[in-house]
Amino acid sequence: MSFSPLLQQLITALRCLPGVGPKSAQRMALHLLERERESARHLANALHEAVEKIGECQICHTLSETPVCDICADDTRDKQVMCVLESPVDLIAIEQTGGFRGVYFVLKGHLSPIDGIGPDDLGIGHLLERVVSEGIKELILATNPNVEGEATAHFIAAQINDADVRVSRIAHGVPVGGELEFVDGGTLAHALAGRRTLQRDIK
Amino acid sequence: MSFSPLLQQLITALRCLPGVGPKSAQRMALHLLERERESARHLANALHEAVEKIGECQICHTLSETPVCDICADDTRDKQVMCVLESPVDLIAIEQTGGFRGVYFVLKGHLSPIDGIGPDDLGIGHLLERVVSEGIKELILATNPNVEGEATAHFIAAQINDADVRVSRIAHGVPVGGELEFVDGGTLAHALAGRRTLQRDIK
Known part of the structure; x- marks a missing residue:
């Protein structure tokens, strides 16, 4: 039974x-x-x-009901700054901060040779084409801050040979609103290494 | 966004x-x-x-793809012993023990006046009709061993006035294979109160 x-x-x-x-x-x-x-x-x-x-946007590969998503179709966005992400959820998260006016490229995953996921599966070829054809000035690598995300970011950075393209990685550091006591050692080490000078007003 | x-x-x-x-x-x-x-x-x-x-069996109210479920349609089952359960999952669990050859009645829930669930919603009227019309000899109340299940079992027991129908409740006690140390007090009290005499072989 x-x-x-x-x-x-x-x-x-x-x-x-x-x-x-x-x-x-x-x-x-x-x-x-x-x-x-x-x-x-x-x-x-x-x-x-x-x-x-729901398919994917032909340009940025995020999930979209139309061939080109709203962001890629929006002429007011700064098309020279491109943010590279692992997933459409990350795109929503960044859009919700309201602080980014550039365009996106969604990899839908990270490099993972053990699972057979290589650069072609993530569309890295298409990403590099866009960097050249659209005259991107800055490529912000916002893959996840874990081993796979770092490896993917470094792989992409290594492919960009054009000196005119600034390749950056999102900052690692202590989360806003947290307490140092509860921050793990790796993050704390990154936060110290990435410290910034506070400028005093010069009169 | x-x-x-x-x-x-x-x-x-x-x-x-x-x-x-x-x-x-x-x-x-x-x-x-x-x-x-x-x-x-x-x-x-x-x-x-x-x-x-998937609808429900007209006779026992369990989930069924046919108007009468396989168990109710099975002539080899003992139709004078009926087990009353709260859910179709409980029916599967009892069938899997292989130790019960009677028929079932599934209430699909328990009495819960606070949620507006009364005897009519559980089909208790139909259950009582079956007890009379099918000449049930024993009604085993196997609702869950919690407050709502106990209340539902007591309510049903109180409705059966026929002296020829034996109404029983599944035994409360220590689980087989467990250790006394980890059994809660309520269960232990029930296990003591429900103790059974071990008969020595009389020669």
């Missing part, structure tokens, strides 16, 4: 969600069927529509 | 899953769109099929 075929199929299908194991999938399937049939129907439609209609 | 309308719709729809908050929903949506489009399509279909085709 086990679940009926359709129920078993739903439980298996739910396991494609990140962080959902066999027990959670079972709980989710029964919850939907017992109490949330309308929401389940809605979720099925939302999934279907999203998969069919 | 935020997510595109279809992506936002998907993130909102994913929140109907139990235990999924805004951050998990966002992570799930992006994971599906970036890496698992085929699985997402499959999940949409599985949800759709399950919602449309």
